[in-house]
Amino acid sequence: MASPQKLPVVILACEIMKSMLPDLLPDGLVDQLTYFDYGLHRVPNKLTWTLQEAIDSIETPSLIVLGYGLCGNGLNGIRARQHTLLIPRVDDCIAILLGSHKKYMQEFEAVPGTYYLSKGWLESGSHPLKEYHEYVEKYGEKDAAWVMDQQYRHYDRLALVAHTPADIDKYRAQAEAVARYCEQWGMRYEEILGSDVYVRRMIEVIAALEKADDDFVIVPPGGEIRQEQFIR
Amino acid sequence: MSEVLAAISTSVIEGNLNDCVKLTQEALAAGMAADTILDNGLMPGMDYVGVEFKAGNMFVPEVLRSARAMQGAMDLVRPLLSATGASMTGKIILGTVKGDLHDIGKNLVAMMCEGAGFEVKDLGKNIEPDAFVKAVKEFEPNIVGMSALLTTTMRSMEHTIKALEEAGLRDKVKVMIGGAPVTQSFADQIGADGYASNAASASEMAKKFAKA
Numbered sequence: 001m002a003s004p005q006k007l008p009v010v011i012l013a014c015e016i017m018k019s020m021l022p023d024l025l026p027d028g029l030v031d032q033l034t035y036f037d038y039g040l041h042r043v044p045n046k047l048t049w050t051l052q053e054a055i056d057s058i059e060t061p062s063l064i065v066l067g068y069g070l071c072g073n074g075l076n077g078i079r080a081r082q083h084t085l086l087i088p089r090v091d092d093c094i095a096i097l098l099g100s101h102k103k104y105m106q107e108f109e110a111v112p113g114t115y116y117l118s119k120g121w122l123e124s125g126s127h128p129l130k131e132y133h134e135y136v137e138k139y140g141e142k143d144a145a146w147v148m149d150q151q152y153r154h155y156d157r158l159a160l161v162a163h164t165p166a167d168i169d170k171y172r173a174q175a176e177a178v179a180r181y182c183e184q185w186g187m188r189y190e191e192i193l194g195s196d197v198y199v200r201r202m203i204e205v206i207a208a209l210e211k212a213d214d215d216f217v218i219v220p221p222g223g224e225i226r227q228e229q230f231i232r
Numbered sequence: 233m234s235e236v237l238a239a240i241s242t243s244v245i246e247g248n249l250n251d252c253v254k255l256t257q258e259a260l261a262a263g264m265a266a267d268t269i270l271d272n273g274l275m276p277g278m279d280y281v282g283v284e285f286k287a288g289n290m291f292v293p294e295v296l297r298s299a300r301a302m303q304g305a306m307d308l309v310r311p312l313l314s315a316t317g318a319s320m321t322g323k324i325i326l327g328t329v330k331g332d333l334h335d336i337g338k339n340l341v342a343m344m345c346e347g348a349g350f351e352v353k354d355l356g357k358n359i360e361p362d363a364f365v366k367a368v369k370e371f372e373p374n375i376v377g378m379s380a381l382l383t384t385t386m387r388s389m390e391h392t393i394k395a396l397e398e399a400g401l402r403d404k405v406k407v408m409i410g411g412a413p414v415t416q417s418f419a420d421q422i423g424a425d426g427y428a429s430n431a432a433s434a435s436e437m438a439k440k441f442a443k444a
Contacts, residue, residue: 045288070383073413091383108384112358113333135293146300147293154333154357227415231383 007084009206012054013067014038016093016120020163020199021067029207031062038124040074047074055081061221065206069093070230078225085219086212088202089230093118097161099195101215101232107192113156115187119167122174128152129181149185158187163194236264237273240305244277247297249304256305266312274302274309275347275432282340282430292336299340306347321349322442323373327359329388334381337411340431341377348435350442361388361395368401374442377434378424380411389414390422406441410434 008031013021015035025033034054040047047068055064061082068075069090078085090096094116095104107114121127128148135144160175162168168191179189198215205212212218217229236259243252252274259269281298284290324345328338335357342354353371355363364376376396380386389409396402406425409418419427425441428434 070413073383073415076415105384108331112331112385139293139297143293143297147296150296150336151292154335227383227413227418228421231387 007063008032008060009065010034010058010062011065011067011206012036012051013065014040014071014093014120015124016097016118017067017199019119019167020196024196024199024203026203026207029203032058038120045074047071048076048078051075052078055079055083055085058083063206063209065202067202069095070227073227075225076227080219080221080223080225082221084209084221085217085223085225086202086205086209087217087219087225088198089215089217089232090198091230093120094161096198097163097194098192099163099197103194107159111157113154115152115155115158115182117158117160117171117175117178119162119171122171127178128158129178132181152182152187153185155182155185155187157190158182159190159192161192161194163196165193168193236262237269240269240273241277241280244274244298244302244305245280247294247301249297249301252301253304253308256308260308260312266309269305270309270313270347274305275344278302278340278344278347279432282344282432286430295340296336299343302347303343306343310346320351321439322375323351323353323371324375324377324438324442325353325355325364325367325371325373326377326379327355327364327367328357328379328381329385329392330358330360331388332380332382332385333357334379334411337381337431338377338379341379341410341428341434344431344435345377345438348439350435350438361392364392365395365399365401368396368405369399373405375406375408375438377408377410377438379409380414383413386411386413386418389424393423406444408434408437408441 010032011030012034015038018035040050064083064085066087069092071092088096090101095101097118098104117127132144132148135147158179205216219225240255243255256269281295285295326338326342328335342352346352355367378389378392393407408426409424410428416427426437428437
Protein backbone atom coordinates (compact mmCIF):
# COMPACT_ATOMS: atom_id res chain seq x y z
CA MET A 1 0.00 0.00 0.00
CA ALA A 2 1.70 3.15 -1.19
CA SER A 3 1.08 5.87 1.37
CA PRO A 4 -2.58 5.03 1.69
CA GLN A 5 -3.02 7.80 4.22
CA LYS A 6 -2.74 10.22 1.34
CA LEU A 7 -5.83 8.73 -0.26
CA PRO A 8 -9.05 10.67 0.02
CA VAL A 9 -11.03 9.37 2.98
CA VAL A 10 -14.66 8.33 2.64
CA ILE A 11 -16.71 7.05 5.56
CA LEU A 12 -19.77 4.97 4.83
CA ALA A 13 -21.36 4.31 8.19
CA CYS A 14 -24.46 2.99 9.85
CA GLU A 15 -26.58 5.70 11.42
CA ILE A 16 -25.68 4.19 14.78
CA MET A 17 -22.29 5.96 14.44
CA LYS A 18 -23.98 9.35 14.13
CA SER A 19 -23.95 9.80 17.86
CA MET A 20 -20.15 9.41 18.03
CA LEU A 21 -18.45 10.32 14.77
CA PRO A 22 -19.27 14.03 14.33
CA ASP A 23 -17.87 15.00 17.74
CA LEU A 24 -14.73 12.93 17.38
CA LEU A 25 -13.68 13.49 13.77
CA PRO A 26 -10.95 16.13 13.44
CA ASP A 27 -11.52 18.82 10.82
CA GLY A 28 -10.22 18.01 7.38
CA LEU A 29 -9.62 14.29 7.94
CA VAL A 30 -12.60 13.06 5.99
CA ASP A 31 -13.62 14.04 2.46
CA GLN A 32 -17.01 12.38 2.44
CA LEU A 33 -19.21 11.05 5.23
CA THR A 34 -22.41 9.21 4.38
CA TYR A 35 -24.77 7.52 6.81
CA PHE A 36 -27.07 4.66 5.95
CA ASP A 37 -30.34 3.64 7.51
CA TYR A 38 -30.16 1.32 10.54
CA GLY A 39 -32.88 -0.78 9.00
CA LEU A 40 -30.50 -2.22 6.38
CA HIS A 41 -29.13 -4.47 9.11
CA ARG A 42 -32.35 -6.46 9.23
CA VAL A 43 -31.83 -7.73 5.70
CA PRO A 44 -28.13 -8.57 5.35
CA ASN A 45 -28.27 -8.90 1.55
CA LYS A 46 -29.67 -5.43 1.26
CA LEU A 47 -26.80 -4.10 3.34
CA THR A 48 -24.31 -5.84 1.07
CA TRP A 49 -25.56 -4.38 -2.17
CA THR A 50 -26.28 -0.92 -0.76
CA LEU A 51 -22.69 -0.59 0.43
CA GLN A 52 -21.29 -2.15 -2.74
CA GLU A 53 -23.23 0.34 -4.82
CA ALA A 54 -21.89 3.20 -2.71
CA ILE A 55 -18.32 1.91 -3.08
CA ASP A 56 -18.73 1.44 -6.83
CA SER A 57 -19.96 4.99 -7.25
CA ILE A 58 -16.69 6.42 -5.91
CA GLU A 59 -14.27 6.87 -8.81
CA THR A 60 -11.08 8.21 -7.22
CA PRO A 61 -9.13 5.48 -5.42
CA SER A 62 -9.88 6.19 -1.76
CA LEU A 63 -9.57 4.89 1.76
CA ILE A 64 -13.15 3.81 2.39
CA VAL A 65 -14.02 3.29 6.03
CA LEU A 66 -17.07 1.12 6.65
CA GLY A 67 -18.60 2.07 9.98
CA TYR A 68 -20.04 -1.40 10.45
CA GLY A 69 -19.17 -4.84 11.76
CA LEU A 70 -19.68 -8.12 9.96
CA CYS A 71 -23.39 -7.47 10.71
CA GLY A 72 -24.93 -10.90 10.13
CA ASN A 73 -22.64 -11.44 7.13
CA GLY A 74 -23.98 -8.21 5.63
CA LEU A 75 -20.42 -7.17 4.77
CA ASN A 76 -19.32 -10.61 3.56
CA GLY A 77 -18.38 -10.52 -0.13
CA ILE A 78 -18.12 -6.75 -0.55
CA ARG A 79 -15.39 -5.94 -3.08
CA ALA A 80 -12.87 -3.18 -2.58
CA ARG A 81 -12.46 -2.48 -6.33
CA GLN A 82 -9.78 0.25 -6.69
CA HIS A 83 -10.15 1.31 -3.05
CA THR A 84 -8.66 0.35 0.29
CA LEU A 85 -11.27 -0.69 2.85
CA LEU A 86 -11.00 -0.26 6.61
CA ILE A 87 -13.53 -1.93 8.91
CA PRO A 88 -13.69 -2.43 12.70
CA ARG A 89 -13.22 -6.16 13.32
CA VAL A 90 -16.45 -6.79 15.19
CA ASP A 91 -19.52 -8.97 14.79
CA ASP A 92 -21.83 -5.99 15.02
CA CYS A 93 -22.25 -2.54 16.55
CA ILE A 94 -22.60 -3.82 20.11
CA ALA A 95 -18.82 -4.26 20.41
CA ILE A 96 -18.34 -0.76 19.00
CA LEU A 97 -20.81 0.69 21.51
CA LEU A 98 -19.20 -1.21 24.36
CA GLY A 99 -15.75 0.02 23.33
CA SER A 100 -13.98 -3.24 22.53
CA HIS A 101 -14.32 -6.79 21.32
CA LYS A 102 -13.00 -7.93 24.69
CA LYS A 103 -15.76 -6.14 26.57
CA TYR A 104 -18.32 -7.66 24.23
CA MET A 105 -16.95 -11.15 24.85
CA GLN A 106 -17.06 -10.55 28.61
CA GLU A 107 -20.70 -9.57 28.40
CA PHE A 108 -21.42 -12.44 26.05
CA GLU A 109 -19.81 -15.02 28.26
CA ALA A 110 -21.51 -13.62 31.37
CA VAL A 111 -24.99 -13.79 29.82
CA PRO A 112 -25.13 -15.34 26.33
CA GLY A 113 -28.87 -14.82 26.09
CA THR A 114 -28.76 -11.04 26.04
CA TYR A 115 -30.88 -8.86 23.81
CA TYR A 116 -29.10 -5.55 23.33
CA LEU A 117 -30.95 -2.28 22.95
CA SER A 118 -29.25 0.87 21.76
CA LYS A 119 -30.21 4.31 20.61
CA GLY A 120 -30.21 3.14 17.00
CA TRP A 121 -32.35 0.10 17.59
CA LEU A 122 -34.82 2.03 19.73
CA GLU A 123 -35.16 4.86 17.23
CA SER A 124 -35.30 3.09 13.90
CA GLY A 125 -34.45 -0.53 14.37
CA SER A 126 -36.57 -3.10 16.04
CA HIS A 127 -37.02 -4.57 19.50
CA PRO A 128 -39.26 -7.24 20.98
CA LEU A 129 -42.12 -4.90 21.91
CA LYS A 130 -42.21 -3.32 18.46
CA GLU A 131 -42.06 -6.74 16.85
CA TYR A 132 -44.95 -7.93 18.99
CA HIS A 133 -47.13 -5.04 17.81
CA GLU A 134 -46.22 -5.73 14.18
CA TYR A 135 -47.07 -9.41 14.60
CA VAL A 136 -50.41 -8.62 16.25
CA GLU A 137 -51.44 -6.66 13.18
CA LYS A 138 -50.36 -9.41 10.84
CA TYR A 139 -51.31 -12.57 12.69
CA GLY A 140 -53.66 -11.59 15.50
CA GLU A 141 -52.93 -11.46 19.22
CA LYS A 142 -52.82 -15.17 19.98
CA ASP A 143 -50.44 -16.15 17.20
CA ALA A 144 -48.31 -13.05 17.79
CA ALA A 145 -47.82 -14.03 21.42
CA TRP A 146 -46.95 -17.59 20.39
CA VAL A 147 -44.41 -16.46 17.77
CA MET A 148 -42.78 -14.05 20.23
CA ASP A 149 -42.54 -16.82 22.79
CA GLN A 150 -40.82 -19.10 20.29
CA GLN A 151 -38.28 -16.39 19.51
CA TYR A 152 -37.47 -15.05 22.95
CA ARG A 153 -38.18 -17.71 25.56
CA HIS A 154 -34.49 -18.56 25.96
CA TYR A 155 -33.26 -15.01 26.53
CA ASP A 156 -32.20 -14.02 30.03
CA ARG A 157 -31.39 -10.34 29.85
CA LEU A 158 -32.33 -7.12 28.14
CA ALA A 159 -29.44 -4.65 28.15
CA LEU A 160 -29.49 -1.00 27.19
CA VAL A 161 -26.07 0.00 25.88
CA ALA A 162 -24.94 3.57 25.26
CA HIS A 163 -21.56 5.25 25.28
CA THR A 164 -22.59 8.18 27.47
CA PRO A 165 -24.59 8.39 30.72
CA ALA A 166 -26.71 11.07 29.04
CA ASP A 167 -27.84 8.62 26.34
CA ILE A 168 -28.66 6.01 28.94
CA ASP A 169 -30.85 8.56 30.74
CA LYS A 170 -32.45 9.60 27.50
CA TYR A 171 -33.43 6.10 26.38
CA ARG A 172 -34.19 4.58 29.79
CA ALA A 173 -37.95 5.08 29.66
CA GLN A 174 -38.22 3.43 26.24
CA ALA A 175 -35.93 0.59 27.26
CA GLU A 176 -37.89 0.01 30.44
CA ALA A 177 -41.11 -0.31 28.47
CA VAL A 178 -39.49 -3.06 26.41
CA ALA A 179 -38.12 -4.58 29.63
CA ARG A 180 -41.60 -4.78 31.18
CA TYR A 181 -42.84 -6.64 28.12
CA CYS A 182 -39.87 -9.04 28.26
CA GLU A 183 -40.44 -9.90 31.93
CA GLN A 184 -42.73 -12.71 30.77
CA TRP A 185 -39.60 -14.69 29.82
CA GLY A 186 -37.82 -13.87 33.05
CA MET A 187 -35.52 -11.44 31.27
CA ARG A 188 -33.89 -8.98 33.63
CA TYR A 189 -33.11 -5.40 32.66
CA GLU A 190 -29.62 -3.92 32.86
CA GLU A 191 -27.91 -0.77 31.69
CA ILE A 192 -24.38 -1.00 30.37
CA LEU A 193 -22.29 2.12 29.95
CA GLY A 194 -20.15 1.66 26.86
CA SER A 195 -17.43 3.87 25.52
CA ASP A 196 -16.32 5.72 22.38
CA VAL A 197 -12.83 4.20 22.57
CA TYR A 198 -13.31 1.96 19.55
CA VAL A 199 -14.41 4.88 17.39
CA ARG A 200 -11.50 7.00 18.65
CA ARG A 201 -9.08 4.25 17.71
CA MET A 202 -10.71 3.92 14.31
CA ILE A 203 -10.13 7.63 13.72
CA GLU A 204 -6.48 7.23 14.68
CA VAL A 205 -6.14 4.39 12.19
CA ILE A 206 -7.78 6.49 9.45
CA ALA A 207 -5.09 9.11 9.98
CA ALA A 208 -2.30 6.52 10.00
CA LEU A 209 -3.17 3.09 8.63
CA GLU A 210 -0.02 1.53 10.07
CA LYS A 211 -1.63 1.88 13.48
CA ALA A 212 -4.20 -0.75 12.55
CA ASP A 213 -3.93 -3.77 14.84
CA ASP A 214 -6.05 -6.92 14.99
CA ASP A 215 -9.10 -4.88 15.95
CA PHE A 216 -9.36 -3.72 12.34
CA VAL A 217 -9.74 -5.40 8.98
CA ILE A 218 -7.98 -3.80 6.02
CA VAL A 219 -8.82 -4.94 2.51
CA PRO A 220 -6.40 -3.81 -0.20
CA PRO A 221 -7.50 -2.74 -3.69
CA GLY A 222 -8.81 -5.73 -5.67
CA GLY A 223 -9.66 -7.58 -2.47
CA GLU A 224 -12.90 -8.71 -0.93
CA ILE A 225 -14.34 -8.70 2.58
CA ARG A 226 -14.57 -12.24 3.90
CA GLN A 227 -16.25 -13.62 7.00
CA GLU A 228 -13.02 -15.35 8.09
CA GLN A 229 -11.35 -11.98 8.60
CA PHE A 230 -13.79 -11.24 11.42
CA ILE A 231 -13.77 -14.51 13.26
CA ARG A 232 -11.41 -14.69 16.22
CA MET B 233 -50.12 -34.75 -7.13
CA SER B 234 -53.68 -35.15 -5.92
CA GLU B 235 -55.77 -32.17 -4.97
CA VAL B 236 -55.79 -33.22 -1.34
CA LEU B 237 -52.00 -33.41 -1.18
CA ALA B 238 -51.70 -30.03 -2.88
CA ALA B 239 -54.11 -28.58 -0.33
CA ILE B 240 -52.06 -30.08 2.52
CA SER B 241 -48.89 -28.51 1.08
CA THR B 242 -50.65 -25.17 0.79
CA SER B 243 -51.85 -25.33 4.39
CA VAL B 244 -48.23 -25.88 5.50
CA ILE B 245 -47.01 -22.99 3.36
CA GLU B 246 -49.74 -20.71 4.71
CA GLY B 247 -49.07 -21.84 8.27
CA ASN B 248 -52.70 -22.79 8.73
CA LEU B 249 -52.64 -25.33 11.57
CA ASN B 250 -56.39 -26.03 11.61
CA ASP B 251 -56.59 -26.67 7.86
CA CYS B 252 -53.48 -28.78 7.87
CA VAL B 253 -54.73 -31.05 10.66
CA LYS B 254 -58.24 -31.27 9.24
CA LEU B 255 -57.04 -32.09 5.70
CA THR B 256 -54.66 -34.71 7.05
CA GLN B 257 -57.41 -36.30 9.14
CA GLU B 258 -59.69 -36.42 6.10
CA ALA B 259 -57.00 -37.89 3.87
CA LEU B 260 -56.23 -40.59 6.42
CA ALA B 261 -59.95 -41.34 6.85
CA ALA B 262 -60.24 -41.66 3.05
CA GLY B 263 -57.55 -44.34 3.17
CA MET B 264 -54.54 -42.39 2.01
CA ALA B 265 -51.26 -43.85 3.30
CA ALA B 266 -49.50 -41.90 6.04
CA ASP B 267 -46.19 -41.91 4.19
CA THR B 268 -47.87 -40.51 1.06
CA ILE B 269 -49.25 -37.61 3.07
CA LEU B 270 -45.88 -37.00 4.65
CA ASP B 271 -43.73 -37.34 1.53
CA ASN B 272 -46.03 -35.72 -1.00
CA GLY B 273 -48.04 -33.26 1.08
CA LEU B 274 -46.28 -32.08 4.23
CA MET B 275 -42.62 -32.30 3.20
CA PRO B 276 -42.96 -30.50 -0.16
CA GLY B 277 -44.83 -27.69 1.65
CA MET B 278 -42.01 -27.26 4.12
CA ASP B 279 -39.38 -27.56 1.34
CA TYR B 280 -40.99 -24.58 -0.32
CA VAL B 281 -41.02 -22.64 2.96
CA GLY B 282 -37.30 -23.30 3.47
CA VAL B 283 -36.38 -22.01 0.04
CA GLU B 284 -38.58 -18.92 0.34
CA PHE B 285 -37.15 -18.13 3.77
CA LYS B 286 -33.59 -18.31 2.50
CA ALA B 287 -34.52 -16.08 -0.44
CA GLY B 288 -35.90 -13.47 1.98
CA ASN B 289 -39.49 -13.88 0.80
CA MET B 290 -40.73 -15.41 4.05
CA PHE B 291 -39.83 -14.40 7.58
CA VAL B 292 -39.31 -16.13 10.91
CA PRO B 293 -42.93 -15.83 12.17
CA GLU B 294 -44.26 -17.33 8.95
CA VAL B 295 -41.78 -20.18 9.05
CA LEU B 296 -42.72 -20.86 12.67
CA ARG B 297 -46.41 -21.00 11.80
CA SER B 298 -45.69 -23.35 8.91
CA ALA B 299 -43.65 -25.58 11.18
CA ARG B 300 -46.45 -25.64 13.73
CA ALA B 301 -48.96 -26.63 11.06
CA MET B 302 -46.72 -29.43 9.84
CA GLN B 303 -46.03 -30.59 13.40
CA GLY B 304 -49.77 -30.78 14.05
CA ALA B 305 -50.23 -33.07 11.06
CA MET B 306 -47.09 -35.06 11.90
CA ASP B 307 -48.60 -35.91 15.27
CA LEU B 308 -51.39 -37.71 13.40
CA VAL B 309 -49.17 -39.31 10.80
CA ARG B 310 -46.27 -40.42 13.00
CA PRO B 311 -47.95 -43.29 14.91
CA LEU B 312 -49.20 -44.74 11.63
CA LEU B 313 -45.71 -44.69 10.11
CA SER B 314 -44.24 -46.72 12.94
CA ALA B 315 -47.26 -49.03 12.84
CA THR B 316 -46.48 -49.93 9.25
CA GLY B 317 -42.92 -50.62 10.35
CA ALA B 318 -41.38 -48.03 8.05
CA SER B 319 -37.66 -48.58 8.27
CA MET B 320 -35.56 -45.81 9.72
CA THR B 321 -33.41 -43.78 7.34
CA GLY B 322 -30.70 -43.45 9.96
CA LYS B 323 -29.85 -41.76 13.23
CA ILE B 324 -28.98 -38.11 13.67
CA ILE B 325 -27.93 -36.02 16.67
CA LEU B 326 -28.78 -32.32 16.58
CA GLY B 327 -27.82 -29.43 18.81
CA THR B 328 -27.28 -25.68 18.93
CA VAL B 329 -23.64 -25.15 19.88
CA LYS B 330 -22.17 -23.85 23.12
CA GLY B 331 -23.01 -20.24 23.93
CA ASP B 332 -25.90 -20.12 21.50
CA LEU B 333 -29.49 -20.22 22.71
CA HIS B 334 -31.25 -19.99 19.36
CA ASP B 335 -33.14 -23.13 18.51
CA ILE B 336 -35.76 -22.27 15.91
CA GLY B 337 -33.64 -23.37 12.95
CA LYS B 338 -32.37 -26.46 14.72
CA ASN B 339 -35.93 -27.45 15.65
CA LEU B 340 -36.96 -27.14 12.00
CA VAL B 341 -34.10 -29.38 10.95
CA ALA B 342 -35.19 -31.89 13.62
CA MET B 343 -38.72 -31.90 12.23
CA MET B 344 -37.58 -32.27 8.61
CA CYS B 345 -35.20 -35.08 9.51
CA GLU B 346 -37.95 -36.83 11.39
CA GLY B 347 -40.15 -36.39 8.33
CA ALA B 348 -37.38 -37.91 6.23
CA GLY B 349 -37.47 -41.00 8.43
CA PHE B 350 -34.57 -40.33 10.76
CA GLU B 351 -34.42 -41.26 14.37
CA VAL B 352 -33.62 -37.83 15.80
CA LYS B 353 -31.86 -37.15 19.08
CA ASP B 354 -32.23 -33.44 19.78
CA LEU B 355 -29.72 -32.40 22.43
CA GLY B 356 -31.17 -28.90 22.69
CA LYS B 357 -29.34 -25.56 22.84
CA ASN B 358 -26.06 -24.31 24.32
CA ILE B 359 -24.47 -27.75 23.90
CA GLU B 360 -20.84 -28.14 24.97
CA PRO B 361 -18.46 -30.06 22.67
CA ASP B 362 -18.14 -32.77 25.33
CA ALA B 363 -21.90 -33.22 25.43
CA PHE B 364 -21.89 -33.88 21.67
CA VAL B 365 -19.10 -36.42 22.19
CA LYS B 366 -21.00 -38.16 24.97
CA ALA B 367 -24.16 -38.31 22.89
CA VAL B 368 -22.29 -39.76 19.90
CA LYS B 369 -20.95 -42.52 22.15
CA GLU B 370 -24.37 -43.32 23.57
CA PHE B 371 -26.56 -42.89 20.53
CA GLU B 372 -24.15 -43.98 17.77
CA PRO B 373 -25.65 -41.75 15.07
CA ASN B 374 -24.73 -41.62 11.38
CA ILE B 375 -24.76 -37.85 11.51
CA VAL B 376 -24.09 -34.97 13.89
CA GLY B 377 -25.83 -31.70 12.99
CA MET B 378 -24.78 -28.43 14.61
CA SER B 379 -26.49 -25.07 14.48
CA ALA B 380 -25.40 -21.50 15.37
CA LEU B 381 -27.14 -18.19 14.82
CA LEU B 382 -24.28 -15.90 15.79
CA THR B 383 -20.87 -15.30 14.27
CA THR B 384 -19.72 -15.20 17.90
CA THR B 385 -20.70 -18.82 18.51
CA MET B 386 -19.73 -20.33 15.14
CA ARG B 387 -16.30 -21.16 16.56
CA SER B 388 -17.90 -23.70 18.89
CA MET B 389 -18.59 -25.83 15.82
CA GLU B 390 -14.89 -26.12 15.19
CA HIS B 391 -14.29 -26.95 18.87
CA THR B 392 -16.91 -29.69 18.69
CA ILE B 393 -15.29 -31.23 15.60
CA LYS B 394 -11.94 -31.17 17.42
CA ALA B 395 -13.51 -32.84 20.46
CA LEU B 396 -14.92 -35.58 18.22
CA GLU B 397 -11.46 -36.06 16.71
CA GLU B 398 -9.82 -36.27 20.12
CA ALA B 399 -12.38 -38.84 21.23
CA GLY B 400 -11.59 -40.92 18.12
CA LEU B 401 -15.16 -40.55 16.87
CA ARG B 402 -14.73 -38.19 13.95
CA ASP B 403 -14.63 -40.91 11.28
CA LYS B 404 -17.68 -42.64 12.76
CA VAL B 405 -20.04 -39.75 11.90
CA LYS B 406 -20.72 -37.19 9.21
CA VAL B 407 -20.80 -33.65 10.55
CA MET B 408 -23.27 -31.16 9.10
CA ILE B 409 -23.51 -27.50 10.07
CA GLY B 410 -25.95 -24.69 9.44
CA GLY B 411 -27.46 -21.46 10.75
CA ALA B 412 -27.81 -17.91 9.48
CA PRO B 413 -24.12 -16.86 9.60
CA VAL B 414 -22.71 -20.22 8.49
CA THR B 415 -21.32 -20.57 4.97
CA GLN B 416 -19.92 -23.35 2.80
CA SER B 417 -16.48 -21.80 3.06
CA PHE B 418 -16.68 -21.87 6.86
CA ALA B 419 -17.73 -25.53 6.72
CA ASP B 420 -14.70 -26.29 4.53
CA GLN B 421 -12.42 -24.34 6.80
CA ILE B 422 -13.36 -26.22 9.98
CA GLY B 423 -13.55 -29.63 8.31
CA ALA B 424 -17.30 -30.24 8.44
CA ASP B 425 -18.64 -32.75 5.91
CA GLY B 426 -21.51 -30.58 4.82
CA TYR B 427 -23.28 -27.26 5.05
CA ALA B 428 -27.00 -26.79 4.47
CA SER B 429 -28.61 -23.41 4.00
CA ASN B 430 -32.10 -24.41 5.05
CA ALA B 431 -33.93 -27.15 6.94
CA ALA B 432 -35.19 -28.95 3.85
CA SER B 433 -31.76 -29.17 2.23
CA ALA B 434 -30.34 -30.27 5.60
CA SER B 435 -32.65 -33.28 5.64
CA GLU B 436 -31.82 -34.05 1.99
CA MET B 437 -28.12 -33.94 2.77
CA ALA B 438 -28.61 -36.09 5.85
CA LYS B 439 -30.36 -38.71 3.72
CA LYS B 440 -27.41 -38.80 1.31
CA PHE B 441 -24.94 -39.13 4.17
CA ALA B 442 -26.95 -41.91 5.79
CA LYS B 443 -26.97 -43.89 2.54
CA ALA B 444 -23.23 -43.46 2.01
